[in-house]
Amino acid sequence: MLPVTESPAPFRWGILGVARINRALVGPLASNGHQLLAIASRSVERARTYAETQGIARAYGSYEALLGDPDIDAVYIPLPHSMHVEWAVKAAEARKHVLVEKPISLDGAGVRVLMSAARTHDVVITEAFMYRHHALVARARELAHDGTIGRLQGVRGTFSFVLDRAFDTRLVPEFGGGSLWDVGCYPVSFARTIVGHRPLSVQAVANWGAGEIDLSFFGQLQFPGGVVAQVHSSFESPFKTEVEIIGSEGRLLVRHPFKPEPTETIEVMKANEAYTVTVDGPLLYQGEVDDVRDAARAGRAPLVTLEDSLDNVDTLTALLQAARSGNTVALDA
Ligand SMILES: NC(=O)C1=CN([C@@H]2O[C@H](COP(=O)(O)OP(=O)(O)OC[C@H]3O[C@@H](n4cnc5c(N)ncnc54)[C@H](OP(=O)(O)O)[C@@H]3O)[C@@H](O)[C@H]2O)C=CC1
Numbered sequence: 001m002l003p004v005t006e007s008p009a010p011f012r013w014g015i016l017g018v019a020r021i022n023r024a025l026v027g028p029l030a031s032n033g034h035q036l037l038a039i040a041s042r043s044v045e046r047a048r049t050y051a052e053t054q055g056i057a058r059a060y061g062s063y064e065a066l067l068g069d070p071d072i073d074a075v076y077i078p079l080p081h082s083m084h085v086e087w088a089v090k091a092a093e094a095r096k097h098v099l100v101e102k103p104i105s106l107d108g109a110g111v112r113v114l115m116s117a118a119r120t121h122d123v124v125i126t127e128a129f130m131y132r133h134h135a136l137v138a139r140a141r142e143l144a145h146d147g148t149i150g151r152l153q154g155v156r157g158t159f160s161f162v163l164d165r166a167f168d169t170r171l172v173p174e175f176g177g178g179s180l181w182d183v184g185c186y187p188v189s190f191a192r193t194i195v196g197h198r199p200l201s202v203q204a205v206a207n208w209g210a211g212e213i214d215l216s217f218f219g220q221l222q223f224p225g226g227v228v229a230q231v232h233s234s235f236e237s238p239f240k241t242e243v244e245i246i247g248s249e250g251r252l253l254v255r256h257p258f259k260p261e262p263t264e265t266i267e268v269m270k271a272n273e274a275y276t277v278t279v280d281g282p283l284l285y286q287g288e289v290d291d292v293r294d295a296a297r298a299g300r301a302p303l304v305t306l307e308d309s310l311d312n313v314d315t316l317t318a319l320l321q322a323a324r325s326g327n328t329v330a331l332d333a
């Protein structure tokens, strides 16, 4: 007789909100052993229409109703930035694992609340930094430290695009708007990951446009050992993502650091030598979805831990404080 191999039950997801980013997640949330079981919206009609077009079995007219569904294992939260902590806590209280969009919180206190909720309710809560799940990042970090480019001196990263919609919550201060929160969080996260440390202090300059949110942001981070990172984010210059890692004997160029394709490259440039390192990874967004399930089932920490998110959020709030005050801002150790 052939051995019977039982495949595990699908890991069942719900989404809170009919957000634009859902386009990118509905595939990963419904494949590779996952099932996208439910969608919730503030409008039941919107939820029903979305469920019908995407083949989602259950539609709810409130986020609370979805969280009350006992068949759901985990939720994906793509709400406006200022709503992330509140709904991640409610999801944890309902004993759902949580994948919450970046930035996970607009201050360090919010991340600490999430740490406590994850512990109390024994669930995984992780920030949806999809790029972190590609092997590109780990490989770039190895090359930055293994002598390939000599002694690591600095990291430069940029994420810009033109945000020209008439209304977008990312342009509204009360929702946690601003280019640093929306896209500057990526080069800050990448630089911290490469250096492997929390910055000691930061300086910054921003273009505040006509309002209270930054339309463009230029920040500088000082790390132990004299390593420096420079980050740029913008809502007012054409789409560009890039990271350069600078060493005493050469540099690494990562052309698609934040939205990597399954096969990516790192360009190594030295005085008398240049070559390309090829790195394979999962489809963008599949890695973060798989990691929530695998961490939940194994009882292990997710790849992007809340401690890591705390360092990122603390760095972002320090950068904003530095840009507003014009002073160097030191981070607590
Ligand atoms: N990882 C990535 O590649 C990307 C990540 N993001 C992140 O995803 C999140 C969502 O971004 P995006 O898709 O642009 O957001 P959208 O504005 O398209 O969607 C947010 C949804 O939140 C719900 N919502 C609840 N309360 C409010 C409110 N008061 N005002 C407005 N919307 C509300 C709405 O859903 P409903 O009405 O159905 O309840 C709305 O559609 C952000 O954290 C963003 O940073 C965004 C783009 C790419």
Ligand SMILES: O=C1CO[C@H](CO)[C@@H](O)[C@@H]1O
Binding pocket: 161, 182, 183
């Ligand atoms: O996280 C994100 C990734 O890319 C988008 C732009 O291309 C951003 O707007 C978004 O919030």
